[in-house]
Amino acid sequence: MVIISKRLKRIADKILPDSKLADIGSDHALLPTYLAQKNQIQLAIAGEVNKGPYEAAKKQVENSNLQHKIKVRLGNGLEVLDKEEVDTIVIAGMGGGLITNILNQPFDYTGVNRLVLQPNVAEDKVRRWCIENQWKLIEEDILEEDRKIYEILVAERSEEAYEFNQQIFANVMHRLDCNIQLTRKLKILMGPHLINRPTAVFIKKWNMEIAKREKVIEQLSQSNLEEAVQKKHEFSLEVEQLKEVLKCLQRDKQ
Structure with missing residues (x-):
């Protein structure tokens, strides 16, 4: 079993059983390898834009004998994916601005029902993108590892996203006895x-x-x-x- 960081383990916990996963910016394909070894996913696409990490990811998959389950592709962001090929997209370990740039690429999200996003900075940009693009912000997680603090955002595609998100924001600190009106x-x-x-x-x-x-x-x-x-x-x-x-x-x- 491949060994992964606490951060990647927390991200892996957000992936639903039998998912068809895209890991964009996969870097050694550690996350899809871990999930495939646990039989938690049907298949995975590991996407990398740079040749070095792409070759490292291919080697990881080959050494793990998972070529039948994980496809490693070289390309920019979501362009490595075909229509309705996956139902879950992970983009982790990069800035929030870059993550939103990737999410804004011309792409048909048909069939994609879950996003797991882990920005290293500018988490608010990623939240705003989800809210403005009909994704329900269903979960947020935070952890510390090696003196760095990471946030993980989970969003689901839904026609009721606007109402759901409005309610989530309306209920912030509602249960607390605080006279604070947050913007x-x-x-x-x-x-x-x-x-x-x-x-x-x-x-x-x-x-x-x-x-x-x-x-x-x-x-x-x-x-x-x-x-x-x-x-x-x-x-x-x-x-x-x-x-x-x-x-x-x-x-x-x-």
Whole structure:
């Protein structure tokens, strides 16, 4: 059995049994190999845009004798897939901007019913893409590994996506005794599911993010330019609200 990281194991847990999987940016094909060895998937397409990782993925599949179950293809993003070939797409381990660029490629999503997305940064861009493109944001997960914090977003295709997502965002912090009116921007930034079920890792991440923003505010304070003053004001308001949210969440967990 191939050994995979805690991050990839958590992603693997989001793949439904008997899925037809596309792993875009597969990098050594570790995820599809692991899932195939567990007999959790029917088949997998491992896509790579660069020749080096493509060859490494082919070698991994061959060494595991899984050529009958995993096809490794060289190409840019979703162009490696044929129509209705898979029902689940994983895009993990890259920036949120790049993930949304891949998702925006000309592609017929017919037959695809699940997305498992793990951006390294700019998670809010990925959330916004799901919301704006008729995907229900059904789950969010967060974990720490090797001093890095990762978020995993799971979305499903649905005609009721708009109503579902509206309800999810409307219910953020609804159960808590907090007099905080979060902006939709902040809900998308932090993640509605993660806010409602805060973990120690989530709290740690946002304490770190507050510290980063406070450094930016300190730098902006050194400029009298109108743009800098405006940005300082925006960051200060965001930091104030983030602190209020964390204070409320931590009080609720006591």
